[in-house]
Amino acid sequence: MTERAGSPDAASDEVRELVARARSGQARAVARLISMVENESPQLRAVMAALAPHTGNARVIGLTGSPGVGKSTCTSALVAAYRREGLRVGVLAVDPSSPFSGGALLGDRVRMNDHALDPGVYVRSMATRGHLGGLAWAVPQAVRVLDAAGCGVILIETVGVGQSEVDIAAQADTTVVLLAPGMGDGVQAAKAGILEVGDLFVVNKADRDGAGTTVRELQHMLGLGPPRAPGDWRPSVVRTVAARGEGVDELVAALAKHHGWLEEHDALAARRRRRAAGEIETIALTALRGRMAALRGDQRLGALAARVHAGELDPYAAADLLLEGLR
């Protein structure tokens, strides 16, 4: 290939520099890259290509549960714990049902302010913004950015417990489901699809009345599933009072235990390959949907229709020509 001057190379120079700055830990470069994900920047392909060799090191932990169970408090406590271990930590607060993004939720996340001045913590909220592929498309790419930026742990906190939230949390290496006592039958609500995705269960606000009942109900339900093969992971239940830091060490230990189990059983690579497969599929489907949208009102359609009308071309050959032009 001959060298070409002009914008494509300038663009990749810019991307290369941005990626280098993000890798050296500059929060503004990380923010810029995640914004490029959110805005579906045309440079995203170049970004992802530049990030690829530097990914695969972060532990990704998903946290899901009904509003009010204390997810943010718990996330904040985990951030503090991992910071004590000397790890850089990334937090993605994801709200699939909200069109607002980029900090809109953080007002609600007061405890996150504990880490606002810590350069080793990167917090970002993400919402749908009408992405073609939705957050299923954007979240894994934001994870790649944080991973390449040297975060040893990435916490994905979802806001509700809808199907999209559960799907996003379930993309993690370890999925944590949070409950609280007396949350209007949180356990009942959780039955739907949450029990299957949880690797760990946290009963937060465990100093409240009914905590014991919630734990017992949960353990009972977890015991009801299909019998496990020996060596299978058995979800554990941890009690916390995250606001006072109680039980957080136990949670961190349980998370480490699950991570160890994943590595020991070759399950970590399997989960991550499955995650990559979902990511590839989503990008490919988004590309095909984009082509479908581009078909309608394509200017070449009129000319092709005239040739079909004249009997010069059959409609299949015309459709082939139309699709070729979309590549």
Next chain:
Amino acid sequence: MTERAGSPDAASDEVRELVARARSGQARAVARLISMVENESPQLRAVMAALAPHTGNARVIGLTGSPGVGKSTCTSALVAAYRREGLRVGVLAVDPSSPFSGGALLGDRVRMNDHALDPGVYVRSMATRGHLGGLAWAVPQAVRVLDAAGCGVILIETVGVGQSEVDIAAQADTTVVLLAPGMGDGVQAAKAGILEVGDLFVVNKADRDGAGTTVRELQHMLGLGPPRAPGDWRPSVVRTVAARGEGVDELVAALAKHHGWLEEHDALAARRRRRAAGEIETIALTALRGRMAALRGDQRLGALAARVHAGELDPYAAADLLLEGLR
């Protein structure tokens, strides 16, 4: 290209022969070709390529209206009239809501038996059968078969008045909307989207009470539309008692008048180009949908995901490779 022995050439020889036999008027060859359309035969591309140079000669007339207004009777009367003019006639009886096809409806179409032994008439019923592109995909292709088979007139009769039926009937050169007096406010029902697509309106069973009212209401409503430019086509209303052949000559004359208007105003070619454009678009969309379906569970996805997981490939590059493999 070197000569290759084997199925592709054998297949196109078979297609060529079938098309030649259909063009010479053999009903079984026509039936076979339309079945290939209905069954989405892999040879359909070859069929359409072979038909293309022989299409564009038939006048295509769509008939729509609520069940019970006498569409079949009217269709049958038109068949007889065009046979008297010496034209070969094709009839497609289309039921988008039924999964049954290929004659299932004909039991209900007793009057069509008048033409059962006439080799100059080809009657076929079509239903959805779970086509990817639905009848919007199959009907125009069946029209091409009948057109290439030498039908001077093709009548597309739809069974109900749902949106799909109206869409199909509106693909014709001339769209005829049928009503009957006292059909539980047929006119009211017709308002929805039918007035806009009708080039001609037939009040059938015009010997019944209330026929005059129905005609007046219809004319009133047709007058309510946006003002027409001079030279625009003004839909006319014809009264018939199709079962006794009354008004059929007037309907044939009105159809000829509309056809003449279309030719005079260059509107015939415009309508047919629009039809071809819709056909191309539907085929292209169907192809893209097929690719989307093929993506899920593609065997190469696992291998690509492993490469992304290893950091060898970014997910965009992997999605490109996946899409390329689908072509």
